[in-house]
Amino acid sequence: MHSTPDTLDILNIENLCISSLQKTLVTNASLKVKPGKITCLIGESGAGKSLISHAILKLTDKNIKQQGLIQIDQKTISDYSETKMQSVRGSLVSMIFQDPLSSLNPCHTIEQQLAEAIEIHQHRKPKREELCQKLQDVDLSHHLLTLYPHQLSGGQRQRVMIAIALANCPKLLIADECTTALDVCTQQQILDLLKHLSTKNNLSVLLITHNLNIVRYISDDVYVIQNGQIIDHLPTYNLHHSTHPYTQALIAAYALPKHTPVISHETLLIVSDLSVAFPQKQLLFKRSQPPLITGIHFELKKSRNLGIIGESGAGKSTLAKALLEIMPYQGSIQFHYQSPLKIQYVFQDSSASLNPRYTIGNTLKEAIMLSKQLNSNVEQVLQSVNLNPDIINQYPHQLSGGQKQRINLARALISQCPVIILDEPTSALDAKNQKDMIQLLKKLQSEYQITYIVITHEVQLVESLCTDLMVLKHGKLIDFGATHDVLYQHHHPYIDQLVNASLLKR
Template sequence: MTMKPILDIQNLSIAFRQNGQENQVVDRLSLQIETGETLALVGESGSGKSVTALSVLRLLPTPPVVYPSGDILFNGESLLHADDKTLRYHRGNSISMIFQEPMVSLNPLHQIEKQLSEVLLIHRGMGKQAARGEILEVLQRVRLRDAKARLNAYPHQLSGGERQRVMIAMAILTKPKLLIADEPTTALDVSVQAQILLLLKELKQEMNMSMLFITHDLNIVRKLADNVAVMHQGKCVEQNSRDKLFSSPQHDYTRKLLNSEPKGQPLPIPKNSKTLLEIKNLTIGFPRPAGFLKPRIENRVVNNISFCIRKGESLGLVGESGSGKSTTGLALLRLLASQGEIWFDGQPLHTLNMRQMLPYRSRIQIVFQDPFSALNPRLTISQIIAEGLEVHQTLSSQERESRVIKTMQEVGLDPDTRHRYPTEFSGGQRQRISIARALILQPELLILDEPTSSLDRSVQAQILALLKTLQQQYQLTYLFISHDLQVIRSLCHQIIVMRNGEIVEQGACESVFNAPQHPYTQNLLEDSR
């Protein structure tokens, strides 16, 4: 007797129906996952990966979403035609999901402990005190630093990688039979990523758990997957075992994906290039209460760091989640209070008030880490991208529209979609919208906070090529915050490695990669291989 697959997606089509028109995003997809198997679903942004994953648990609103054909079976039972009671039983209990954007998925009004306790209360009837022990154990297993102290934290008080680890903990608390992981390691540095992948492997063996793992990182696929399905424009163009797919890919698109690893060297820095940004003894701390009638103490997240970037140069800032990378980027824009000196083009930004900073806002732009929370859901894409032009430049509406179209084309977005809203785009497409919004002002310094983290390798290669082209054309300067060391190596001239708010190593990129001096840097490079 043959065993039924735990998840059987049969000839599934998914479409969005609006204003009498039907836009098909998944076309007759068939996938099977056996008990204890990990299937990796890979493909470019907008190919239908996340829509497929959300459809397994019927998390998409109907309408506008419709299913013209096919079915989704879990242990032989249809989920596509199940009633609400059956779906409630399976959601979070038999099937758990790690969502792509943790800041959107976590409730900003509730502390971490309450959100995790809610999972155990609903699915296992546990009270807060009984649940605390299990919550702490899982948070420690996903390597959340100071887990006990973080129970009372709100999502905005955690870094992007820390929020992602909380989401992973939430998904595995109930020990599900099937785990759907939608880009679960996107915001994690390579060392924590390696720990999480090891944890998922351990859980898979302990619980005989199956996984549908959605990712654009082919290194993760190599380490974790048993089988791989490749999606392109809503269709599955190739399915094979992991080893066969990497050794002898059959489809042209699969070969393109495999050949899209970041390559090349950074552009040469112009001769006699002057220093554009200089940071001296930058320290950033957040006060926290020490107790009843006790003075507030300062929790330092960045401690006395110094560096400089020349015009036309790219500086890579790497380190584990919570090391102070994004906080440093925000402080340079004067979006966070800090101590120390910030010099831009010879001007002391640290002495300026918010009104005096306004002329510098167009010269220094940032691409934020979480594209969904950084985009106003009430504005169209055209309005979002053009917003900076309205503030900093005097242009006619026609000139603004022309600039928007040109910039969208530069970052690989279809200008015909400019009147849509952020919710109508995939995670990778939203990241490109964020990049377009920053680039349209043609800034001198661009702070890029994980700008390619949610992009598949083929689009990532396009964005990196675009950044190099713009750097050459406009002599742009980049502060590139990332955990992807391959990306850093292909774009950056200098690299700074941060840990616990301090710089542990810095120098020329090739020197650090070829002969790292600090043990932490050595571990980072080893985990990235």
């Protein structure tokens, strides 16, 4: 049987090896993507997923060496010079990244950036009607052309990145964790868009992810990578029948244990009729702004972790800032305990929340001084979060993402504060590390007698960690109660939408 253009592989990688000066990073990786198909590459953090995607585009660091065959649409680009690769990127193959805000130029409008992508490869200035059509193809209004990236939502920015990536009709789109930074509803919309574009344009997609639900939802076939080696390949529908131990372990890690509800009569916090509005400037003609959150009320009981879920812009972070008393509010927040610092906050971005000029030791000492907990044992706290005490002499840039996240946890624990807010504690973690983090959080809760307020968009996380659950939409409280009751018994349409989007149910 002879191969036809419709059956030839769009991407063909054979025996790809990637190495640094110190060690081999990827060994003999072979991978294929067929026309109009979506192929997923899944594995733990550090397995080599992003390295392979960067190698396809020859975007690896100068100190990184790569060998092996890389063909796109039968063109052997592994032999291309940098000059020739510049004509390939954005035309034959395009890529979208995890954080669209850092990928877009903050000083240029969407129109300028979309037009630039066409001008570079087609050597012509596109008409405005063409740019409007490019946005329409990704379900965006042409009115966005005049806006800047910071004026768009996260989902809109990712759609703009897809429009730019597809502006020159590439044969292959590489999507590297392209939905990780999005809430669950927006994530599902982006995945649906990719499926639609793949079918409509016969577009081949290589999707890199650590999320097994995404693999099940969108892909035709899947490659599994472990420690730089592709160890399994099978159709997605057959994924759960894999006989490889590592693939089986990945699937098992995704099944998080359900949280055992805690009965507690000790109240830590009572919030009544809480509202937060935009600060109003004293102008002659004032425009009334809708409140960010309004009419929020709940009780936090000791050891009964509270989950807060909702889409981006629902008011989750605003509520957290009000509880921290770093944002003016109306209503009542009553703390039923004594502590120098009432609430501690563990940020989603573990890197940005650590001072790059402080050693870990200095960071923790500062926390001790601020909380006035001079009897806190730094070594003991570090061991509690599964870190070697020798880490105190290192700087943040010398640590992995997981280590930095645990340092932030240690800093919160040192204050001996009974309530800790966790902002998306597992959003950037693969299944295994997510499970490890949840086990660590439960262990710390038992050791330090703390109660968590968990801000997240992951239904599986609140089911595994939280006794109670609050659902927010457009700044208003939709529901509050026991986690299982809120998710599965109240049947509010918005909550059903969140659950289905989080679990990516078809």
